Amino acid sequence: MKMLSREWLEEIISLLNERIVVVNQEGIVMYMDKAYCDFINTTMEEVIGKPVQDVIENTRMHIVAKTGKEEIQDFQPINGSVMVASRFPIVIDGEIVGAVGTVNFPDPEDLRGFKNNIQQLVNDLSYYRSEVEKELKSKYTFDDLVGDSPSFKKIKEFAKVISGSDSSVLITGESGTGKELFANAIHNSSLRGHHPFVPINCASIPEELLESELFGYEDGAFTGAKKGGKKGLFEVAKNGTVFLDEIGDMPLSMQSKLLRALQEREIQPVGGQKTVPIDVRIIAATHQDIQKMVEEGTFRKDLYYRLNVIQLEIPSLRNRKEDIKILSEMLLKKLEKKFYRKGVMLSPEVLERFKQHSWPGNVRELENVLERAINVLDDHIIKWNDLPLYLRELKKEEENVHQQETHVKRDEINLSLLPIQPLKDTVAMVEKQTIINTLEFTRGSKLKAAQLLGIGKTSFYDKCKAYGIK
Ligand SMILES: Nc1ncnc2c1ncn2[C@@H]1O[C@H](COP(=O)(O)OP(=O)(O)OP(=O)(O)O)[C@@H](O)[C@H]1O
Numbered sequence: 001m002k003m004l005s006r007e008w009l010e011e012i013i014s015l016l017n018e019r020i021v022v023v024n025q026e027g028i029v030m031y032m033d034k035a036y037c038d039f040i041n042t043t044m045e046e047v048i049g050k051p052v053q054d055v056i057e058n059t060r061m062h063i064v065a066k067t068g069k070e071e072i073q074d075f076q077p078i079n080g081s082v083m084v085a086s087r088f089p090i091v092i093d094g095e096i097v098g099a100v101g102t103v104n105f106p107d108p109e110d111l112r113g114f115k116n117n118i119q120q121l122v123n124d125l126s127y128y129r130s131e132v133e134k135e136l137k138s139k140y141t142f143d144d145l146v147g148d149s150p151s152f153k154k155i156k157e158f159a160k161v162i163s164g165s166d167s168s169v170l171i172t173g174e175s176g177t178g179k180e181l182f183a184n185a186i187h188n189s190s191l192r193g194h195h196p197f198v199p200i201n202c203a204s205i206p207e208e209l210l211e212s213e214l215f216g217y218e219d220g221a222f223t224g225a226k227k228g229g230k231k232g233l234f235e236v237a238k239n240g241t242v243f244l245d246e247i248g249d250m251p252l253s254m255q256s257k258l259l260r261a262l263q264e265r266e267i268q269p270v271g272g273q274k275t276v277p278i279d280v281r282i283i284a285a286t287h288q289d290i291q292k293m294v295e296e297g298t299f300r301k302d303l304y305y306r307l308n309v310i311q312l313e314i315p316s317l318r319n320r321k322e323d324i325k326i327l328s329e330m331l332l333k334k335l336e337k338k339f340y341r342k343g344v345m346l347s348p349e350v351l352e353r354f355k356q357h358s359w360p361g362n363v364r365e366l367e368n369v370l371e372r373a374i375n376v377l378d379d380h381i382i383k384w385n386d387l388p389l390y391l392r393e394l395k396k397e398e399e400n401v402h403q404q405e406t407h408v409k410r411d412e413i414n415l416s417l418l419p420i421q422p423l424k425d426t427v428a429m430v431e432k433q434t435i436i437n438t439l440e441f442t443r444g445s446k447l448k449a450a451q452l453l454g455i456g457k458t459s460f461y462d463k464c465k466a467y468g469i470k
Pocket of ligand 1: 144176179181285287363364
């Protein structure tokens, strides 16, 4: 550099595409090239030693000299033209001593190009925004919930009634029974129906990310965080509904934070100090026995009470077999569209088989079985051979049903939940269940069962008859 005279340096700078300004740490102008001075109708003599904000319109040079954070390709209006400005801190021996700024004088053609590009970006942005908004709208209504059985109709009616309230709802039921569908329908017919419906599966998000997904994060909250931070789903769902699916899988530490957010109706984004008010309705769902989890201490009792203001228990498909036909018809209509088929039907033997099956995966399993069948279908009737192997193996299935029913019966009486009713009714309930359990244990031998229960054979037979145990 020593070889270059001042004239050479001036000339080199004037040949560059960019104009240059240098400030010290206080934001005082130390250098500004001649073309820049000409552009803002001033001279070098006039600007040197002045605060940069008194010299250049809309400058941020004094800020960069303080924060040490570079700013690249920023639009800066000067003298009625839009400039593209970049600002860099000057760091010497680890200390910020000032800042250097460059501006481009785009020629009018470039400027027009810029404007068009920006307009295109604005158009794209509003298109994507409306797509995201559509995505956040709940897609299902009560009309999409198919089922004619009394138990299903009863729960659907109840869900319709409670959709008008703003209380939290806890939906329980086995996997694939339609809990998410119910949550959608409740949101849709609630006063929040025009606002977003934001589902989140608590089981599929790693523990360390769950908080930032729900509550968002501030700029620089952790390594890998997006610049400028990110809104949490509670904020995205503003005025709408947050659907917390698989709530039973939420880690205890997160349960405490969620409880605090619901009690105080505000959240604190990760890495931030400020709190953000929230206005959302919570619908939670789980296929787990959450009451048992509370008893075992794996789910917070206080959070359970807060979520369980209204509880909906969706019946499993095996307990409403009358719905299988109508559900199959609806699902086949849906699948016909997907697979370009028409008039697909179930053969009577397949329908009969469906009624015998225990459907551990409920409606989702039925949907999968039908989709598989339609894929291998020759004509338009789904027959025995179009079923998956496990449905064609009757014997094993029967054993499964037996096991499942045993399981269901065993769980039927939860002592902490015994109803308040005349004592003799409760005694009868427990007596009946004990006889069933004992008969299962003795594999049907009544004699052994009577012995184990310590009662006579006649008395045992009488009780079986009275309780309808065959
Ligand atoms: N009553 C119903 N009418 C129409 N479709 C249904 C019904 N119940 C469930 N389905 C369909 O079954 C599938 C599973 O439903 P959904 O995801 O709501 O179940 P879920 O109980 O939330 O399951 P998981 O516990 O596994 O999350 C979906 O494709 C849904 O559309």
